[in-house]
Amino acid sequence: MLEVKHLEKSYQKDKPALTDINFSVEPGTFVAIIGPSGAGKTTILRSLNQLIKDDGGQILLDGGDLRTANKTQLRGYRRQIGMVFQNYNLVERLTVIENVLHGRLGYKSTLAGMFGRYTEAEKQEAMTLLEKVGLEEFALRRCSELSGGQKQRVGIARSLIQHPKVILCDEPIASLDPASSQTVMQLLKDLTTEFNIICIANLHQIGLAKDYADRIIGIRHGKMVFDEDSDMLSEEILETLYDQNVTEELN
Amino acid sequence: MQTPVNYLARKHWKQTGTIVLIGSIYLLSSWILKFDGVGGIAAIPKAFSWLGVNFKPTANSVHFLPSIWQKLIGTVMLAIASTVVASLIAILVAILGSKVTGGSSLVQTIVRGIASFFRNIPLVAWAMILLFSFKQSDFTGFLALLLMSVGYLIRAFMEIIEDEASETMLALKATGASYFQVIFQAVLPQIMPSLISWILYMIENNVRDATLVGILTGTGIGFVFDIYYKSFRFDAAGMTVLSIIIVVIALEVLSNQIRKVIL
Ligand SMILES: Nc1ncnc2c1ncn2[C@@H]1O[C@H](COP(=O)(O)OP(=O)(O)O)[C@@H](O)[C@H]1O
Ligand SMILES: [Mg+2]
Secondary structure, rough: OOOEEEEEEEEEEEEEEEEEEEEEEEOEEEEEEEOOOOOOOOHHHHHOOOOOOOOOEEEEOOEHHHHHHOOOHHHHHHHHHEEEOOOOOOOOOHHHHHHHHHHHHHHHHHHHOOOOOOHHHHHHHHHHHHEEEEEEEOOOOOOHHHHHHHHHHHHHHHHOOOOEEEEEEEEOOOOOOOHHHHHHHHHHHHHHHHHOOOEEEEEEEEEHHHHHOOEEEEOOOOOOOEEHHHHHOOHHHHHHOOOOHHEEEEE | OOOOOHHHHHHHHEEEEEEEHHHHHHHHHHOOOOHHHHHHHHHHHHHHHHHHHOOOOOOOHHHHHHHHHHHHHHHHHHHHHHHHHHHHHHHHHHHHHHHOOOOOOOHHHHHHHHHHHHHOOOOHHHHHHHHHHHHOOOHHHHHHHHHHHHHHHHHHHHHHHHOOOOHHHHHHHHHHOOOOHHHHHHHHHHHHHHHHHHHHHHHHHHHHHHHHOOOOOOOHHHHHHHHHHHOOHHHHHHHHHHHHHHHHHHHHHHHHHHHHHHH
């Protein structure tokens, strides 16, 4: 279980980017975080694996606090948390399978990792995961030769090989065409159930959030505006999140 | 109020102003230096025909070729060796100094300072300074080229790391990979094409510069040219220059081919 309590962050004094964020998620749940750009979605996600150092609160993964972990402990937490990026963030020059295997680095000794010495079992698993995301034929292709949708599926396979408890996706489909977006969202939804993991995705598209997510958290100006099961929310309520007038009222 | 119309009008005036300013700087400085632009241009054809007549290699100069090429190959090797060593040093220092892979901001500032120091001392000055310690030898030339290349390459490599590697670095850091794993598995593979492209450019450049340094350090092809020139064997000097040009162009063609393959 992932619990976030009283999370706070400001990049500049007196301009909070996040104020008092609270939520907890059970395994097997797909959560969408929606909100206008600049609302603080990326800041939340990157605080969860401490790529951004937040200012206060607690982030508990199965009871252990990431925020107070030392360097080695943090490495241990990070390998249980996969991350998927808008721009895929693959090493474009390397092959698909090498990029997938990067997800194992957190489990390896420094030297074995530096020189990319992976075990047979790890290679076998990489192939199995590539099959799962429909890219087994591309294993030895360079990532630079793939389409956006294919790259994102490599990114997802890289996070799965970490055996994660949580996958964080920052705008995973913002650079994709509608068809690839559907494929990637469906894949994330299926994997969440199959592996019983927590998947948290920042999204811009309200429609897709409603179609695929189990739960939707709305963020505006760094504050949580709602946190409900997705079938409880009408699109009208969701759209108020982006409405300028309602924004004024809330302040 | 800034309207699009008066914004564009202002931009137009700024451009005209810049052109007028550059023109006046040229006129002012040629007046101070008593430099006669028109006369200089008029003298160009005569100067080149003199060069053409006197520096033209003849059938007689062919027997200089073996010694010219022997020295030339040595000079090319010197340039390549100094660039390769410079690249190895530069990549280490650039990793220490770049904003995304580097140490504390103090380390970054120091690295930037060192790079700028080595870069901003002219090559000829490096050669002259090093002559005191290492006398007229290949090593002096090697070191002069090395120091200047290190300065350029550190700066270039740091920018490449910052532009090209920060996103993939973040992704691997998020998997729990350690610092050295991130450097070897993400940063280096990601920047390799740009790195090689810069190293090739630096080799081309250093082959040209090595001839100049050779004149000062009394080694390599520069020394050969200097001797022929000072003993008025202009045809042999011309043959030397021609050989240098051929090698430099050949290197450029070769490295463009390599770039095409790797990029
Ligand atoms: N590195 C940073 N330095 C200063 N301000 C930042 C930085 N990153 C984000 N912010 C600010 O924090 C707020 C939230 O940003 P972000 O989390 O990126 O929003 P979102 O992902 O919802 O678009 C914005 O106002 C943004 O300008
Ligand atoms: Mg964002």
